[in-house]
Amino acid sequence: MTILKYETIPSSFLYVILAWLFLLVLSSCKTEKHEKEIAVYNKHCATCHVAPKINELPKTIWKNSILPDMFSRMEIENINKDKYQGPFKSETTDFKPKISVNDVLLLEQFILSTAPDKLEVNQIPKMEQLESFEQIPIALDYKNGSAITYLDYSRDISKLYFGTVSGELGTYDFESKEVNIEFQGETPITWFNQGDTISYVTEIGLFAPSELEQGVISKIRKKNTQKIFEKFHRPVHTLVQDLNNDGKNELVISEFGNETGRLSMLVENDKSNFEKTVLLNQSGCIRTVAKDMNHDGMLDLVVLTSQGREGITILYQKRGFEFEAKNILKFSPVYGSSWFELIDYNNDGFIDIVTVNGDNADKSYVQKPYHGMRIHLNDGKGNYEESYFYALNGATRLAAADFDQDGDMDFGLIGSFPDYERAPQASFVYLENINSKKFDFKTKILKNPDAGRWFLMDAEDIDDDGDEDIVLSSLTYTFSPTPEDLLKHWSETNVDLMVLKNKLR
Numbered sequence: 001m002t003i004l005k006y007e008t009i010p011s012s013f014l015y016v017i018l019a020w021l022f023l024l025v026l027s028s029c030k031t032e033k034h035e036k037e038i039a040v041y042n043k044h045c046a047t048c049h050v051a052p053k054i055n056e057l058p059k060t061i062w063k064n065s066i067l068p069d070m071f072s073r074m075e076i077e078n079i080n081k082d083k084y085q086g087p088f089k090s091e092t093t094d095f096k097p098k099i100s101v102n103d104v105l106l107l108e109q110f111i112l113s114t115a116p117d118k119l120e121v122n123q124i125p126k127m128e129q130l131e132s133f134e135q136i137p138i139a140l141d142y143k144n145g146s147a148i149t150y151l152d153y154s155r156d157i158s159k160l161y162f163g164t165v166s167g168e169l170g171t172y173d174f175e176s177k178e179v180n181i182e183f184q185g186e187t188p189i190t191w192f193n194q195g196d197t198i199s200y201v202t203e204i205g206l207f208a209p210s211e212l213e214q215g216v217i218s219k220i221r222k223k224n225t226q227k228i229f230e231k232f233h234r235p236v237h238t239l240v241q242d243l244n245n246d247g248k249n250e251l252v253i254s255e256f257g258n259e260t261g262r263l264s265m266l267v268e269n270d271k272s273n274f275e276k277t278v279l280l281n282q283s284g285c286i287r288t289v290a291k292d293m294n295h296d297g298m299l300d301l302v303v304l305t306s307q308g309r310e311g312i313t314i315l316y317q318k319r320g321f322e323f324e325a326k327n328i329l330k331f332s333p334v335y336g337s338s339w340f341e342l343i344d345y346n347n348d349g350f351i352d353i354v355t356v357n358g359d360n361a362d363k364s365y366v367q368k369p370y371h372g373m374r375i376h377l378n379d380g381k382g383n384y385e386e387s388y389f390y391a392l393n394g395a396t397r398l399a400a401a402d403f404d405q406d407g408d409m410d411f412g413l414i415g416s417f418p419d420y421e422r423a424p425q426a427s428f429v430y431l432e433n434i435n436s437k438k439f440d441f442k443t444k445i446l447k448n449p450d451a452g453r454w455f456l457m458d459a460e461d462i463d464d465d466g467d468e469d470i471v472l473s474s475l476t477y478t479f480s481p482t483p484e485d486l487l488k489h490w491s492e493t494n495v496d497l498m499v500l501k502n503k504l505r
Contacts, residue, residue, distance in 0.1 A: 059115040065363035122391040130444040133500035146474035151456040163189025193240040233257040254285035338396040350378035358395035360417035361479035388439040399459035408436040470500035
């Protein structure tokens with residue numbers, strides 16, 4: 001065995017070894033030093049939801065917004081309760097997790113000493129103008145600005161349904177250009193379910209975050225309209241579906257809520273009354289899709305939740321309206337999960353999930369590099385893995401279709417909270433799929449991206465020519481910091497819709 005003497009070791013190599021050992025010792029000391037802080041952080045920040053990574057938000061956001069908000073939702077032992085109550089004082093539930101004063105001080109010091117001064121920014125992709133769609137702006141009334149809160153094209157009547165902040169439910173005929181108001185509610189319309197003889201209108205109740213349950217669902221027949229005798233906690237989506245094939249539709253309601261909320265189901269009994277059951281007892285329910293996910297012949301419920309415990313949960317249906325919940329995707333509570341679609345992206349016969357994260361109308365407003373679209377591929381056994389991420393600031397809506405009919409999936413994405421400094425034109429992007437296996441997309445943008453504050457979207461063949469078109473709607477309500485020139489522009493112009501007419505056919 002050859003023994004290498006000290007004198008024969010190159011000095012540069014010695015420096016590398018010593019530096020590596022120093023970093024190893026430093027890292028070990030740092031980990032040991034913060035073991036208590038990490039344990040306290042996980043105890044208080046990971047019991048109700050996925051613990052956000054401290055580096056996901058800058059120091060100022062933690063200090064001025066997140067920490068005060070977090071402690072206002074807790075019972076701090078042996079301290080003046082008014083100090084951290086904040087705006088939740090009059091509406092919070094009786095139960096609050098407890099935390100000691102020492103843990104409050106420890107968390108504040110640990111988080112503020114660890115959080116970055118600012119977040120990294122993503123590289124802006126090359127953008128081209130969208131030439132494959134003709135862009136047609138539409139005004140639905142004579143008022144400047146736009147206040148659309150619901151949008152859906154109905155192929156049954158070849159008209160677009162829209163709802164407004166003021167509680168109007170209307171239709172728009174693209175051929176005659178005629179607008180009709182079909183229903184007048186009292187609060188913003190968030191969903192509409194059209195039926196042959198019975199339809200349902202969902203009103204959120206209170207637009208702003210609140211613990212008050214003032215949401216309303218109205219049952220509309222040809223000759224009369226009645227409110228369903230239930231109070232709903234800021235409902236944003238209603239699924240009407242015969243889940244057990246008994247000839248009667250059930251209503252599955254996403255009660256977004258605020259600190260509290262739920263996914264509830266209304267089942268009609270023999271007396272034509274509804275009985276309510278809570279399927280998922282958590283806030284932030286946004287959308288529910290009925291689909292047989294495990295191929296057992298029964299419809300399951302796929303639910304997207306935000307507001308803390310963000311992610312996708314599948315409620316597998318058993319016999320007798322029993323459901324088994326499985327959380328298949330989990331996101332950090334600062335992601336702002338907003339929408340999802342079920343598609344078979346890679347044509348392997350298994351349903352994949354595409355999500356967008358980007359709601360930025362909360363206490364952590366900052367441009368976040370983890371906002372965007374994610375494609376989660378199914379391994380065939382019901383497990384989903386993130387296989388692709390497209391960064392888009394403020395991504396809130398998603399449309400998926402083979403728009404150019406070349407055999408792969410293209411995407412339309414709305415960024416309701418774009419980076420107004422670096423990429424204001426990315427309020428809507430069209431992703432043309434160039435190579436599906438390599439996830440290679442071309443990014444294309446509108447010629448006039450500032451025509452509206454794009455908020456909702458639907459993709460349908462509205463002119464019945466055999467290709468998919470896209471309809472965008474605008475909501476010029478102020479959610480977050482916005483350039484004054486844009487706010488002025490929207491207040492002085494009248495664009496409610498932007499039709500993207502596919503030129504393929």
